[in-house]
Amino acid sequence: MEQLPELVRDIMAAMRREHPGLEFLTDENGRPRVALAIRVALGHFVRQLTEDSETPPELHEFFMEFGRNQARSGRNLNVLQSIFRLSVRLAWRSLADIGQSVGIPPPAMYELAESVLEYLDELVSHSVRGYAEVAVDQAGERIQRQRALIDLLLTEHRSDPSAAMAAQAAAVDWPLPGRVAAALLLRPARESVPPVLSGGVLIDAGGEQARLVVPDPDGPGAFERLARATGGWSGAVGPAVPLTQAAVSLHWAAAAVGMMKAGLLPNGRLLRCSDHAEALVLMPACELIDDLGRRRLAQLSDLSAVPAGRLAETLLAWLETQGSAPAVADRLGVHPQTVRNRMRQIRDLWGEELDDPERRFELELVLRVRRMRAELGEAKAD
Structure with a gap:
């Protein structure tokens, strides 16, 4: 296919134009490896039209590595898919021009179009798989860092933990709020998927009880949004406290959850401790109050x-x-x-x-x- 080098140049130019910040790995001669991969991929596709041959394994590996690099560079999956859509559009336009110039009948062109899409879908799937590999690893690392931050926030400290909290928060790009509330959620079932939370709420759902740190809990509608997001889960949100005293808020959330388990507070929804302060203060002292009641x-x-x-x-x-x-x-x-x-x-x-x-x-x-x-x-x- 004589037009192949020109087509590769057009695709590379279009990729740079559409995605100016896109970085390409180069080979030992300084040439973009993606250009070689596109050329090999298109050349193999053309050969497949006339002979039965399998896609070279190294081509699969290259496209997987391309996906991995996009994930490592912090680009989302939409950018990766946009790159491939652009490549498909240009490749098909070139093939359609060739088909028209040599008089390929429309039914054959339709079959050719299907073949192009199937072939490129196969390559795209390898890039998406590579992207997913890195994304999962990065998500796991972020979860670990976020869990470490939650541990630090919800632990009682004898000395000022502000510097350590700032460092841990920066590791997960979490802006430090002035006040927070701790919350505990009871998992409805072993297979329950953790709720998706917004507004900078931190969650550690690794155990039977999910731990949450809610920034600026007194903000307008903050509790209502959290209650909607945690629908189907029972739990309690502790009082709002300064950031360094989050362990105090956790204490009251844990007390409320304990009373929910014992049937002393309503179950099946998210409670706000401040709405049940009387029960939280008085119910744990039942034995003392019963003794007082017998006398009074x-x-x-x-x-x-x-x-x-x-x-x-x-x-x-x-x-x-x-x-x-x-x-x-x-x-x-x-x-x-x-x-x-x-x-x-x-x-x-x-x-x-x-x-x-x-x-x-x-x-x-x-x-x-x-x-x-x-x-x-x-x-x-x-």
């Missing part, structure tokens, strides 16, 4: 369950509102006179204790925990 609510022990429950409910409403009978009645959905009657009973049972701020605090603490447990039981029943 001993006055109800001689009553049956229903009247005792009504008095406890009324007492809590009064403690929370410090309001009048109509205000308490509105909260409980009863008549104000009913509240007055109950409050007389409560005053008879507790007497001057109701005037002691410390006793009122302890009563409210005990009754709030009881209410949380009752609400949780109703949620489980539903």
